Amino acid sequence: MSPSPVVTPEILEAAYCQGVFPMGDPETGELAWYQPEPRTLIDLERFHVPRRLAKTIRSGKFRFTVNQAFDRVIRECARARRPDGMWITTEIVALYCRMHELGKAHSVEAWVGEELVGGLYGVAFGGAFMGESMFHVVRDASKACLVHLVERLRERGYVLLDTQFPTPHLSQFGLILLPHAAYLNLLHAALQLDRRFDAEEIRA
Numbered sequence: 001m002s003p004s005p006v007v008t009p010e011i012l013e014a015a016y017c018q019g020v021f022p023m024g025d026p027e028t029g030e031l032a033w034y035q036p037e038p039r040t041l042i043d044l045e046r047f048h049v050p051r052r053l054a055k056t057i058r059s060g061k062f063r064f065t066v067n068q069a070f071d072r073v074i075r076e077c078a079r080a081r082r083p084d085g086m087w088i089t090t091e092i093v094a095l096y097c098r099m100h101e102l103g104k105a106h107s108v109e110a111w112v113g114e115e116l117v118g119g120l121y122g123v124a125f126g127g128a129f130m131g132e133s134m135f136h137v138v139r140d141a142s143k144a145c146l147v148h149l150v151e152r153l154r155e156r157g158y159v160l161l162d163t164q165f166p167t168p169h170l171s172q173f174g175l176i177l178l179p180h181a182a183y184l185n186l187l188h189a190a191l192q193l194d195r196r197f198d199a200e201e202i203r204a
Contacts (some may be wrong), residue, residue: 007031009099015192016123016130019184020166024089031091033141034164039183041157041176042131042161042196047150048174059145060108062117064148067198070100073119077133088133094130106197108149111143117141120149127162127193129153146173156197158174160190 007022015021015033022031049057054063074096078088099105104125110118118141120134129149136142153161160184166175178186 003019007095009095009102009104010030013104013123013125013177016125017018019180019187021130021132022088022092022095024092025119026089026124029089029091031089035180036176037180039180039187040163040170041178041183042163043174043176044150044154044161045160046068046174048172049120049147050172053140053143053147057144061174062112062141064145065107065109066112066152067100069109069116069119070105070121071097072116073107073109073121073134073135076116076119076137077121078180080135084196096121096123103198108145108152110138110145110148112138115141118145119163120145124158124195124197126191127158128162128187128190129197130160130164143169146170152197157193157195158190160186161195162187172204184202 005152012022019039020033020035023032024031074093078093098104100107105121105123107119109116117138118134118136118139120131120142122129123133134142134145150161163170163175166177
């Protein structure tokens, strides 16, 4: 059996721009490519924050940072004891850390004091952000990171937040399920926008 071709950051970006993303097989270590039907998005305009979560965030329990602990976040996601964490293989970790070095993969972190208690990561191209995974060790930490992410995307003029698959964890925030063809139309429009996830300036 011939070895699988090496996936480079350029190949990964091209795949995302066509609505495709990789997941690793924990047994073989090889990457497989996915194109969900339907595709799941979070509605940035109608994003719903549950009352109890909003109260927790307002309390100041968590301190949030962006891109300060990407390597730790993705590794914590890989170690998370849940089925959807098993696909984050060694190759996935290395590939997305390289994307982070290139300024194309980003993380949001939640801290209690100096302890990292939750986070999420994903990739951003144009006006689209594709969420990949999240973790928490303190209740509500990952959900609070998602709220922080949505606020950041809104401030910077993003128009698409892709979550790939629906989950009970995300359903409370308001999900949109689209046929793949409709998703591609939104994606291609979002890719034409000039947005910077890590920029300080805020677009009207």
